[in-house]
Amino acid sequence: xxxxxxxxxxxxHIHDYFEYQDEHFSDTLICTAIEKxxxxxxxxxxxxxxxxxxxxxxxxxGQLCEILAVVHEKNLFHRDIKxxxxxxxPDGRLVLIDFGTVRKxxxxxxxxxxxxxxxxxxxxxxxxxxxxxxxxxxxxxxxxKAMPQSDFYALGRTMIHLATGVHPxxxxxxxxxxxxxxxxxxxxxxxxxxxxxLCDPIPTERPKNTAEILADLAHPPRKSSPNNRARPFFNxxxxxxxxxxxxxxxxxxxxxxxxxxxxxAEVITSKxxxxxxxxxxxxxxxxxxxxxxxxxxxxxxxxxxxxxxLAFVCxxxxxxxxxxxxxxxxxxxNPQDWENKFALASLYEKLGxxxxxxPLLKSAHEIDPKAPEPLNNLSRLALLNANANEGMxxxxxxxxxxxxxxxxxxxxxxxxxxxYLQKDPELASQYLNQSIKANQDFPDPYCLLSQIAPTTERxxxxxxxxxxxxxxxxxxxxxxxxIEKKL
Numbered sequence: 270x271x272x273x274x275x276x277x278x279x280x281x282h283i284h285d286y287f288e289y290q291d292e293h294f295s296d297t298l299i300c301t302a303i304e305k306x307x308x309x310x311x312x313x314x315x316x317x318x319x320x321x322x323x324x325x326x327x328x329x330x331g332q333l334c335e336i337l338a339v340v341h342e343k344n345l346f347h348r349d350i351k352x353x354x355x356x357x358x359p360d361g362r363l364v365l366i367d368f369g370t371v372r373k374x375x376x377x378x379x380x381x382x383x384x385x386x387x388x389x390x391x392x393x394x395x396x397x398x399x400x401x402x403x404x405x406x407x408x409x410x411x412x413x414k415a416m417p418q419s420d421f422y423a424l425g426r427t428m429i430h431l432a433t434g435v436h437p438x439x440x441x442x443x444x445x446x447x448x449x450x451x452x453x454x455x456x457x458x459x460x461x462x463x464x465x466x467l468c469d470p471i472p473t474e475r476p477k478n479t480a481e482i483l484a485d486l487a488h489p490p491r492k493s494s495p496n497n498r499a500r501p502f503f504n505x506x507x508x509x510x511x512x513x514x515x516x517x518x519x520x521x522x523x524x525x526x527x528x529x530x531x532x533x534a535e536v537i538t539s540k541x542x543x544x545x546x547x548x549x550x551x552x553x554x555x556x557x558x559x560x561x562x563x564x565x566x567x568x569x570x571x572x573x574x575x576x577x578x579l580a581f582v583c584x585x586x587x588x589x590x591x592x593x594x595x596x597x598x599x600x601x602x603n604p605q606d607w608e609n610k611f612a613l614a615s616l617y618e619k620l621g622x623x624x625x626x627x628p629l630l631k632s633a634h635e636i637d638p639k640a641p642e643p644l645n646n647l648s649r650l651a652l653l654n655a656n657a658n659e660g661m662x663x664x665x666x667x668x669x670x671x672x673x674x675x676x677x678x679x680x681x682x683x684x685x686x687x688x689y690l691q692k693d694p695e696l697a698s699q700y701l702n703q704s705i706k707a708n709q710d711f712p713d714p715y716c717l718l719s720q721i722a723p724t725t726e727r728x729x730x731x732x733x734x735x736x737x738x739x740x741x742x743x744x745x746x747x748x749x750x751x752i753e754k755k756l
Contacts, residue, residue, distance in 0.1 A: 306364050311352035311431060321431040323457045329355075330428060330463075331486050331551050332363045337424070338479040338544040340365075341417050342537055350423035351405045352430055404430075404437035408445055408470050418472045421482070425467025432456050432464070445470040458674050459485075480540070480574060483547035489581040539569035546578060558582045573602040577609060584616055592616055607636040611643055621739065623650050641670040641680070648683045653740065657690035678708035685717055694721045712736045716744035728752075 289298045311329075315321075321329070333355070340346065356364040407422035426437045426447075433440065433452035441448045447468065450461055463485045469475050476482045546561035559582050565575035576599040583591035596613040603609060614629035627650055633643040648663035664683040671677060685700035698721055704714035712734035719727045728748050731741075 306356040306358065306366065308356050308358040308364075310366075311355045311357060311363075311427075314357055315352060315431060315434060320434040320453065322455060323460055326428055326432055326456070327460060327486055328361075329363060329431070330424070330460075331483060331548065333365065333424060334479040334482045334486075335544065335548050336363070336365045337420055338483075338541070341420075341479060342541055342544075346417045346420050349406075350420055350427055352427055355427070407472070409472060416472065418475045418477070421467045421475045422469075422472075425464045428464045429453075429468070459488075462673060480544050480547055483544065483551055484578065487547055487550040489550065489578060535568045536572075539565045539572050539575065541565075542568065543572060543575045543578070546575070546582075550578070550582060555582055555586050559586070571602055573599050573606075573609075576602065577612065580612065580616075584619075589616070589620065605636055607633040607640055607643065610636070611640075611646075614643075614646065618646065618650070619737075623653065626650065639670055641667040641676060644670070645676070645680055645683065648680070648687075652683060652686050652690065655690060657687045660690075661687035674707045675711075678704045678711045678714075681707060682711065682713045682717070685714060689717055689721065697721060710734060713738070713741055713744075716741055716748070719748055720744065723748075723751075 287300050289300050291298065309317075333350075350365070354366050356366055358364060405423045405426045407419045409416070409419060429440070429447060429449045430437055433449050435449075435452055437447060440452070446465075450456070453461075463482070467475060467482070476485075542561045542565035546558045546565060549555075549557035549561060559579065562575050562579040562582060565572050566579065569575070576595040580592045580595035580599065583589070583595065593613070593616070596609065596616065599606075599609045600613065610629045610633040614626040614633065617623065617626035617629070627647070630643045630647050630650070633640065634647070637643075644663045644667035648660045648667065651657075651660035651663060660683060664680050664687060668677065668680045668684070671680070681700050681704035685697045685704060688694075688697035688700055698718065701714040701718050701721075704711060712731050713736065715727045715730035715734070719731050731748060732745050736742075
């Protein structure tokens with residue numbers, strides 16, 4: 270599918286090109302007619318409607334990723350994403366416009382990024398046409414070194430503008446990281462975390478492709494975890510991209526450039542179907558997601574990500590044989606990816622097969638000791654077996670490795686649970702209240718606090734907030750039994 274055939278970019282056809290000779294210019298102008306898009310751009314929308322909410326932002330971010338998936342699969346990148354270059358049709362569909370700055374990724378371009386003709390003050394920079402829209406363009410684009418991940422930075426800055434109603438240039442920043450969340454307090458924390466990842470000044474810390482972003486929006490287990498790790502050593506010091514660090518980020522990004530270089534048609538089409546599957550998963554169309562992911566695997570049986578996400582879809586559809594098969598295939602294709610093993614372990618936990626989950630979690634932790642998720646789940650398994658000391662140990666290790674509020678809420682709950690088993694109600698209450706502070710919609714800490722110091726509010730929260738964990742059902746049962754005894 271060419272870009273001119275794609276419904277969310279302006280249609281352009283070969284016969285729409287024409288020549289024009291103006292009396293004021295000696296050169297003949299080569300022109301084209303393009304489709305007129307009905308609707309307004311998002312800059313106008315923002316002026317008319319004010320800040321966008323989380324639901325709108327998730328929808329728009331998903332739509333734009335679907336568009337960029339097609340652009341990037343054609344070995345192109347846009348280089349000028351901003352609200353005024355995004356049209357919204359009357360039916361709510363977005364159209365990305367202004368492809369005048371689009372650039373093709375080629376072996377020549379990759380070579381230029383690190384070639385000997387570098388005239389920039391930054392090592393690894395090169396003279397590629399600079400396109401910069403202040404407030405939206407990433408640091409590397411200042412020197413004409415844009416790459417597909419540069420589109421993600423501009424996309425994230427665009428989302429911040431839409432979320433806050435404030436132009437990025439008018440928001441406070443520290444080393445190119447905007448302080449914006451206090452201007453958009455109603456935005457979901459997970460969405461805010463994703464937007465900040467898109468805007469990371471280091472290209473290699475951004476999502477590596479559109480499939481990763483769509484997966485975050487669809488909420489399966491993340492195939493590429495958000496940045497919960499310790500940041501690179503050079504980021505622990507205050508620095509300016511104009512002087513240090515950028516060359517390092519670009520150099521590593523170039524290694525990823527291979528992802529965008531020409532590949533066999535089956536591999537490219539397989540990636541397209543992977544993206545389509547994740548787009549369907551984003552709107553909870555499990556049947557369409559399964560169909561697209563199955564086709565991605567048919568075209569490329571070694572598409573590890575397609576196996577991973579198909580396993581998740583199968584599990585959501587309660588087809589556990591299918592889920593086990595594809596998680597195991599993903600592990601076979603990449604045994605050193607901790608997330609493959611963690612996802613399979615999580616499925617075993619869901620089915621109560623904890624003895625099979627534990628070795629996978631330990632293996633995942635060995636592969637990446639800085640990932641908090643395996644440690645957190647090991648903590649829970651220890652607590653289910655009333656091993657409070659081991660549960661406390663794992664939870665304390667996990668807490669040091671995450672900044673995400675929802676993840677902290679789960680870990681603080683485990684710490685409170687461990688303290689409760691150790692018969693230290695004061696410490697347990699402190700941890701459990703920390704859990705609630707991090708995520709007020711999490712039922713587990715309310716249930717445990719109801720065991721320590723029951724109140725009507727805690728009991729109601731424990732019973733009413735959604736959870737599928739077996740221990741929560743057990744805690745709820747004790748509350749209900751107590752209520753029934755008093756009737």
